[in-house]
Amino acid sequence: MDEEFTENPRLLLFAFAITALFAGIEFIGGRYTGSWALVSDSFHMGIDALALFIAATASSLAHRFRTFSSKIKTRAAFLNAILLMTLSVFVAFEAYERAWISRDILSIPMLGIAVIGLLVNAFEEWLLRHQAFHDLNTRGAYLHIVGDYVSSVGVIAAALVIFLWDWKIADALAAFLVALLMLISGFLLARASLRELKN
Numbered sequence: 077m078d079e080e081f082t083e084n085p086r087l088l089l090f091a092f093a094i095t096a097l098f099a100g101i102e103f104i105g106g107r108y109t110g111s112w113a114l115v116s117d118s119f120h121m122g123i124d125a126l127a128l129f130i131a132a133t134a135s136s137l138a139h140r141f142r143t144f145s146s147k148i149k150t151r152a153a154f155l156n157a158i159l160l161m162t163l164s165v166f167v168a169f170e171a172y173e174r175a176w177i178s179r180d181i182l183s184i185p186m187l188g189i190a191v192i193g194l195l196v197n198a199f200e201e202w203l204l205r206h207q208a209f210h211d212l213n214t215r216g217a218y219l220h221i222v223g224d225y226v227s228s229v230g231v232i233a234a235a236l237v238i239f240l241w242d243w244k245i246a247d248a249l250a251a252f253l254v255a256l257l258m259l260i261s262g263f264l265l266a267r268a269s270l271r272e273l274k275n
């Protein structure tokens with residue numbers, strides 16, 4: 077695979093730093109605003125940060141330990157996939173519980189954080205356009221990026237709905253959407269990494 081040569085460890089490390097920082101902001105913001113959708117998305121971003129960190133580490137090893145690093149990458153991707161799917165189940169259960177309880181949600185700060193999330197996604201996509209950092213196969217990486225966008229837009233829409241109509245169940249619905257997308261990208265990643273492991 078020639079693309080490994082094009083991977084830039086510094087770029088990946090930079091993307092990791094941004095993603096990890098935003099995951100932290102989103103988690104704290106989610107707790108502060110009372111939005112489970114934000115907390116859910118912060119889990120997703122946290123796992124993405126982990127994937128970026130592993131990719132950065134693996135690609136800085138790549139020149140000297142290429143076979144070793146690609147083996148680690150494949151196993152790490154599989155673990156990431158399991159983590160994504162497990163967390164998606166947790167997120168969905170918690171969203172279901174919260175759907176029945178009406179809590180106060182600070183929709184304006186929620187909206188602000190969700191918009192920053194969308195910008196972080198867009199910036200990262202631009203930064204890593206030529207690097208299949210997320211997943212093993214490019215198609216999976218592409219679908220994952222689409223999933224990241226849809227999650228962000230879902231949280232933004234929920235914040236707007238809560239602000240305009242005080243319809244708080246929108247937060248739980250957005251969290252369900254985040255969970256669904258985590259499940260799908262986890263499944264695709266698991267399938268791709270299992271195929272790679274068999275080769």
Ligand SMILES: [Zn+2]
Pocket residue numbers: 120121124220221224
């Ligand atoms: Zn993602």
